[in-house]
Amino acid sequence: MIKSGCSIRDLASYVQVAPSTVSRVLNSRRNNVRITEETRKRILDAAQELNYTPNIHAKRLFGKKTNIIGLLVPSYEKMRRHIFEDNHLVRIISGMEQYFQECKYNLLLLFNDDDFIKEKRYLKLFMEKQIDGLLIWGTRHDEAWARELHETGFPYIFLTNTPDDCESLNYIKIDYRQAANDITRLLLNKGHRHIALIRGKPYLSITRDQEQGIREALAAESLTLDENMIFDSKYQFDDGYAATRQLLAGKHPVSAIITASDTMAAGVIAALDKHNLRVPDDVAVASLDSVEGLNEFNHLSPVTAKVPDLEIGGAASRQIIRLIDGKIERVQDVFPMKMVSGETA
Amino acid sequence: MIKSGCSIRDLASYVQVAPSTVSRVLNSRRNNVRITEETRKRILDAAQELNYTPNIHAKRLFGKKTNIIGLLVPSYEKMRRHIFEDNHLVRIISGMEQYFQECKYNLLLLFNDDDFIKEKRYLKLFMEKQIDGLLIWGTRHDEAWARELHETGFPYIFLTNTPDDCESLNYIKIDYRQAANDITRLLLNKGHRHIALIRGKPYLSITRDQEQGIREALAAESLTLDENMIFDSKYQFDDGYAATRQLLAGKHPVSAIITASDTMAAGVIAALDKHNLRVPDDVAVASLDSVEGLNEFNHLSPVTAKVPDLEIGGAASRQIIRLIDGKIERVQDVFPMKMVSGETA
DNA sequence: TGTTTAGATTTTACCTATTGACTATTTCCG
DNA sequence: CGGAAATAGTCAATAGGTAAAATCTAAACA
Numbered sequence: 001m002i003k004s005g006c007s008i009r010d011l012a013s014y015v016q017v018a019p020s021t022v023s024r025v026l027n028s029r030r031n032n033v034r035i036t037e038e039t040r041k042r043i044l045d046a047a048q049e050l051n052y053t054p055n056i057h058a059k060r061l062f063g064k065k066t067n068i069i070g071l072l073v074p075s076y077e078k079m080r081r082h083i084f085e086d087n088h089l090v091r092i093i094s095g096m097e098q099y100f101q102e103c104k105y106n107l108l109l110l111f112n113d114d115d116f117i118k119e120k121r122y123l124k125l126f127m128e129k130q131i132d133g134l135l136i137w138g139t140r141h142d143e144a145w146a147r148e149l150h151e152t153g154f155p156y157i158f159l160t161n162t163p164d165d166c167e168s169l170n171y172i173k174i175d176y177r178q179a180a181n182d183i184t185r186l187l188l189n190k191g192h193r194h195i196a197l198i199r200g201k202p203y204l205s206i207t208r209d210q211e212q213g214i215r216e217a218l219a220a221e222s223l224t225l226d227e228n229m230i231f232d233s234k235y236q237f238d239d240g241y242a243a244t245r246q247l248l249a250g251k252h253p254v255s256a257i258i259t260a261s262d263t264m265a266a267g268v269i270a271a272l273d274k275h276n277l278r279v280p281d282d283v284a285v286a287s288l289d290s291v292e293g294l295n296e297f298n299h300l301s302p303v304t305a306k307v308p309d310l311e312i313g314g315a316a317s318r319q320i321i322r323l324i325d326g327k328i329e330r331v332q333d334v335f336p337m338k339m340v341s342g343e344t345a
Numbered sequence: 346m347i348k349s350g351c352s353i354r355d356l357a358s359y360v361q362v363a364p365s366t367v368s369r370v371l372n373s374r375r376n377n378v379r380i381t382e383e384t385r386k387r388i389l390d391a392a393q394e395l396n397y398t399p400n401i402h403a404k405r406l407f408g409k410k411t412n413i414i415g416l417l418v419p420s421y422e423k424m425r426r427h428i429f430e431d432n433h434l435v436r437i438i439s440g441m442e443q444y445f446q447e448c449k450y451n452l453l454l455l456f457n458d459d460d461f462i463k464e465k466r467y468l469k470l471f472m473e474k475q476i477d478g479l480l481i482w483g484t485r486h487d488e489a490w491a492r493e494l495h496e497t498g499f500p501y502i503f504l505t506n507t508p509d510d511c512e513s514l515n516y517i518k519i520d521y522r523q524a525a526n527d528i529t530r531l532l533l534n535k536g537h538r539h540i541a542l543i544r545g546k547p548y549l550s551i552t553r554d555q556e557q558g559i560r561e562a563l564a565a566e567s568l569t570l571d572e573n574m575i576f577d578s579k580y581q582f583d584d585g586y587a588a589t590r591q592l593l594a595g596k597h598p599v600s601a602i603i604t605a606s607d608t609m610a611a612g613v614i615a616a617l618d619k620h621n622l623r624v625p626d627d628v629a630v631a632s633l634d635s636v637e638g639l640n641e642f643n644h645l646s647p648v649t650a651k652v653p654d655l656e657i658g659g660a661a662s663r664q665i666i667r668l669i670d671g672k673i674e675r676v677q678d679v680f681p682m683k684m685v686s687g688e689t690a
Numbered sequence: 691t692g693t694t695t696a697g698a699t700t701t702t703a704c705c706t707a708t709t710g711a712c713t714a715t716t717t718c719c720g
Numbered sequence: 721c722g723g724a725a726a727t728a729g730t731c732a733a734t735a736g737g738t739a740a741a742a743t744c745t746a747a748a749c750a
Binding site for chain 1: 398399400401402403405406413416420421434435438439440442443446452453454455456458473474475
């Protein structure tokens with residue numbers, strides 16, 4: 001059993017100085033405060049020797065920062081319905097890791113079940129000064145809550161998806177409209193004219209953005225999206241599978257299928273396979289929302305737009321700390337997606 | 346800007362009692378301490394009214410628990426090489442979520458870069474009383490470190506993979522040997538006699554356990570594993586792809602391929618596809634380490650052993666808290682994997 | 691030599707909640 | 721009616737740090 005360090009007073013009496021002197025040696029930057037080089041050295045040496053570790057709670061009690069950032073993610077119940085997002089989450093966290101390590105910040109995972117918002121637990125975390133800032137990812141948030149959070153003055157950033165009206169809020173998001181547009185143009189350039197869409201949940205702004213991007217690209221070629229070839233989904237394999245079988249059973253010709261997730265793209269491919277159709281020769285498959293670094297589907301689908309998760313995580317870590325330090329007061333970043341034309345296999 | 350609560354003194358003077366009385370009302374269990382029902386009510390009401398939130402750091406300064414559990418995971422550099430594990434991580438965390446929520450515990454993510462162990466930062470966390478316990482997942486740990494951690498007396502549990510010699514350590518692990526054995530027996534029952542193995546990193550105990558399970562199953566039928574049909578890998582798509590092409594180019598007949606990860610199974614399937622071989626009719630494909638809940642591969646591969654991530658997460662959350670509370674002093678759980686015979690499509 | 695003054699450190703107050711020891715009041719019982 | 725016991729609550733010490741103000745020392749100056 002390792003003994004649990006000593007207090008600043010123990011250290012001080014060991015070196016025969018006042019506790020405050022120790023505190024100043026250990027905390028003030030070099031030239032801010034005047035201390036003889038000799039005293040400084042004696043204290044630092046003794047700190048080493050006695051294995052002194054300042055009690056972090058005492059520090060925080062004095063109103064210091066906690067150096068902890070909260071990351072609010074959907075609770076399992078919601079997560080389960082968005083399994084395709086899991087890899088995004090780990091990637092985003094990976095993107096944050098480096099900078100947080102450098103700045104000695106830690107990440108506290110918070111699960112956004114309904115109670116979190118109802119009971120205003122985020123406010124509690126804030127008031128208890130448990131975290132210095134809040135990053136919000138993948139949760140569905142009503143505007144009222146966003147507004148309330150905003151008005152607390154507490155540093156926060158919405159990541160990837162935002163409440164609908166987010167003009168004055170802090171966010172880092174992705175240009176889904178542009179990505180969908182790019183993907184569609186790419187398919188059009190390859191000669192595809194019969195394009196089906198298996199979209200995500202229609203109430204999400206992401207879904208609307210994507211659809212808009214597709215329609216704009218089609219409109220540029222004087223084409224429109226055939227309403228019979230639009231399917232709703234819950235991002236799951238089976239949704240892609242079922243929609244594709246329905247498509248193939250119908251009378252409309254299909255040359256390309258755009259899906260809202262990789263998981264669905266796999267379902268589409270499985271269904272095409274059942275019909276002995278080859279990808280991408282017979283039917284092209286595209287995913288609007290791929291996880292970077294996962295390359296299974298590169299070998300199968302021609303076009304994917306990858307979410308720049310690492311960059312988003314990196315930006316999030318840097319920006320939240322700048323918010324906390326008061327160096328900026330608004331974060332509104334938009335990242336482009338990464339296009340991959342997938343013909344690597 | 347919401348005002349940041351009031352102190353116990355503010356509340357006390359508002360109700361005209363001593364701060365200690367407030368503390369007693371708010372903390373002591375009912376019959377432990379004697380306070381008139383009337384005073385109690387006045388204090389509780391005022392606490393509501395003034396929105397009193399006790400300063401958590403002051404509490405902790407007094408030696409209370411932090412109600413924070415550290416979860417040590419590989420840092421990105423290592424993670425990138427084990428991308429297939431990402432979904433495991435999220436699932437494990439999901440499994441922890443519910444119980445931690447119930448017990449009001451939070452999860453602090455810690456990244457195990459080399460410095461973490463070298464600088465003994467875990468010890469610092471412990472001594473600074475920042476976390477009450479430590480869960481360790483997916484990191485490569487030498488025995489010396491494990492032993493040192495163990496001797497601090499600090500509550501910890503190794504999850505899924507453990508140091509080689511872990512007799513006296515705390516762990517929750519998976520019976521990979523049995524799972525590999527089951528999978529092999531299943532393939533044998535289906536008549537497969539020419540089984541190839543694309544295994545993981547040979548220095549991991551997991552890999553050895555899996556191989557042992559396979560060999561035992563084969564031995565029961567008086568068969569052996571053909572050394573020419575064993576391949577090493579880094580769990581990636583390309584490893585599965587390359588190994589399969591090599592297999593098919595060789596002279597040995599192959600009727601089933603066992604891989605160490607789903608990602609590789611996908612690579613195997615892609616390679617088989619190139620050779621116009623169908624799964625599972627022409628060649629069966631099995632994965633020794635699947636992510637539960639991801640069902641893309643169910644439609645493609647006949648047999649998978651799924652890691653019971655949710656259960657492991659759940660057990661981890663329950664056991665670490667029991668360790669912390671001193672209700673138990675050793676955790677050595679072994680979970681069976683879940684066999685899925687995959688013929689669902 | 692007496693007075694400033696800069697430099698180095700200490701003193702003291704404070705941050706907020708907890709808890710063991712203590713006081714004051716009331717009740718009970720012989 | 722006096723003393724013991726129960727009741728209701730307060731006081732003061734404590735936890736481990738920080739920082740403003742105070743003090744002490746020695747060099748610098750007139």
